[in-house]
Amino acid sequence: MSVVATATLPPVVGSFGIGRSPRGVSRIKMVVRSGVVSVAPILTKLQSECATPLPVLRRVADEMTADMRAGLAVEGGSDLKMILSYVDSLPSGNEKGLFYALDLGGTNFRVLRVQLGGKEERVIATEFEQVSIPQELMSSTSEELFDFIVSGLAKFAQQEGENFHLSPGRKREIGFTFSFPVKQTSIDSGILIKWTKGFAVSGTAGKDVVACLNEAMERQGLDMQVSALVNDAVGTFAGAKYWDDDVMVGVILGTGTNACYVERMDSIPKLHGSFSPSGRTIINTEWGAFSKALPLTVFDRDMDAASINPGEQIFEKTIAGMYLGEIARRVLLKMAEEGAFGSCVPEKLFTPFILRTQDLCAMQKDNTDDLQAVGSLLYDVAGVESNLNSRKMVVEVCDTIVKRGGRLAGAGIVGILQKMEQDSEGLIFGKRTVVAMDGGLYEHYPQYRRYIQDAVTELLGTETSRNVIIEHSKDGSGIGAALLAATNSKYGRDY
Numbered sequence: 001m002s003v004v005a006t007a008t009l010p011p012v013v014g015s016f017g018i019g020r021s022p023r024g025v026s027r028i029k030m031v032v033r034s035g036v037v038s039v040a041p042i043l044t045k046l047q048s049e050c051a052t053p054l055p056v057l058r059r060v061a062d063e064m065t066a067d068m069r070a071g072l073a074v075e076g077g078s079d080l081k082m083i084l085s086y087v088d089s090l091p092s093g094n095e096k097g098l099f100y101a102l103d104l105g106g107t108n109f110r111v112l113r114v115q116l117g118g119k120e121e122r123v124i125a126t127e128f129e130q131v132s133i134p135q136e137l138m139s140s141t142s143e144e145l146f147d148f149i150v151s152g153l154a155k156f157a158q159q160e161g162e163n164f165h166l167s168p169g170r171k172r173e174i175g176f177t178f179s180f181p182v183k184q185t186s187i188d189s190g191i192l193i194k195w196t197k198g199f200a201v202s203g204t205a206g207k208d209v210v211a212c213l214n215e216a217m218e219r220q221g222l223d224m225q226v227s228a229l230v231n232d233a234v235g236t237f238a239g240a241k242y243w244d245d246d247v248m249v250g251v252i253l254g255t256g257t258n259a260c261y262v263e264r265m266d267s268i269p270k271l272h273g274s275f276s277p278s279g280r281t282i283i284n285t286e287w288g289a290f291s292k293a294l295p296l297t298v299f300d301r302d303m304d305a306a307s308i309n310p311g312e313q314i315f316e317k318t319i320a321g322m323y324l325g326e327i328a329r330r331v332l333l334k335m336a337e338e339g340a341f342g343s344c345v346p347e348k349l350f351t352p353f354i355l356r357t358q359d360l361c362a363m364q365k366d367n368t369d370d371l372q373a374v375g376s377l378l379y380d381v382a383g384v385e386s387n388l389n390s391r392k393m394v395v396e397v398c399d400t401i402v403k404r405g406g407r408l409a410g411a412g413i414v415g416i417l418q419k420m421e422q423d424s425e426g427l428i429f430g431k432r433t434v435v436a437m438d439g440g441l442y443e444h445y446p447q448y449r450r451y452i453q454d455a456v457t458e459l460l461g462t463e464t465s466r467n468v469i470i471e472h473s474k475d476g477s478g479i480g481a482a483l484l485a486a487t488n489s490k491y492g493r494d495y
Helices: 040-050 054-073 135-139 142-158 209-219 232-243 298-305 314-319 321-337 357-364 372-382 388-423 440-444 446-460 476-487
Strands: 006-008 015-020 026-031 036-038 096-104 108-117 123-132 172-178 182-186 189-192 224-230 247-253 257-264 280-284 433-438 468-472
Touching: 040 321, 040 388, 054 388, 054 446, 096 142, 096 232, 096 476, 108 142, 108 476, 123 142, 123 476, 135 142, 142 209, 172 209, 172 232, 172 476, 189 209, 209 224, 224 232, 224 476, 232 247, 232 257, 232 280, 232 433, 232 476, 247 388, 247 440, 257 314, 257 388, 298 314, 298 321, 314 321, 314 388, 321 357, 321 388, 321 440, 357 372, 357 388, 357 440, 357 446, 372 388, 388 433, 388 446, 433 440, 433 476, 440 446, 446 468
Parallel strands: 096 172, 172 224, 247 433, 433 468
Antiparallel strands: 006 036, 015 026, 096 108, 108 123, 182 189, 247 257, 257 280
């Protein structure tokens, strides 16, 4: 339901609000107001430009499928990199032994160990620990960062309890989840393309990240070895596949986003006839870079232009948790400049990323008559004083942006599924198919989850969509990496 929101103000000739110049320097901005200010046209235009009716969803899904094919045909053939993961063998359930995982994907890293007992016992025991990375290490040298990570890994390894047993004559093996852009060169090596997510570590770009980790372990005398390098989408996929053989796609929807899926080797022309023994592999799509047919607004374009990577990661900037709150902030700033919250524009509202996606979620969860939680959050976070009408308008803004994001994510999932179905009729839509999903945005934002499911149902139809199960695989990337270390053990499969 749309809400027409108006703010009634006393007549003023010139009111002064604090603005920001392009360089971020405070400036005084005169805002001329009339007696009654309506911001309804801004909301109406936003809803129109963000709309995702079925024809829009279908075009996005079809363009995703086409871009996947183009990216598989030749390197650089599309926005989607379609990176070979070198994961040719998936966990079967027969894996046995003690394996570790190291998961580096943001401002924390996780270490995990798992004792595997084969088909009968599966996961006998598991333990994990999370360590925060100090802010200064995010812009340090490669050696300093990896030394810190290895010191945490070493301490964790020293606490190995009686439930964990290393097979005689073996080193401890690690699955390394590294969720930054990497050009994978084998199952246990990959060249860092660039740091993202606020990291600016020197001396790593262009180097093998596994070598960086191994060198740090050697410096500290830690006798372990990396058997598998994966990103979080591939790790989530492998972790879910271990328990459910119907898993065909892995998706991350958190701060950032990515997706991977099982591909036939003979459907990858750019490999020029190279085949794995299984005839299949997992492809890391890097779908955040997708950009075709997306319904964008001036707020999206302005945010992109101000970003550290303008013109890149457009799909990610439309659907991922890092950006939804910022899009909403830009909309609310425009409304504030038109008088939605009084005669002055709150200074806090000029601060990029001050409004987070979890704030949008909290406001959408407010079901009280006076939307008091919405009012409190607006004031505490953005310095916005609001009445009931303006609070309703803010909730509409949140819903519009989140609805677009969730439905576009759903269209992306269908794009992957229909590509797989086109290549092997009956592989996907003729049976139960599971999409393994992880990430805080998906886990914690119920409205977003609902919009994903709505889009999948609309695109596939009620009957077909019943067979497509979107399943939350919480923290799947960690255990998935440990499982892939087992599957790709340096000691082979002696189980």
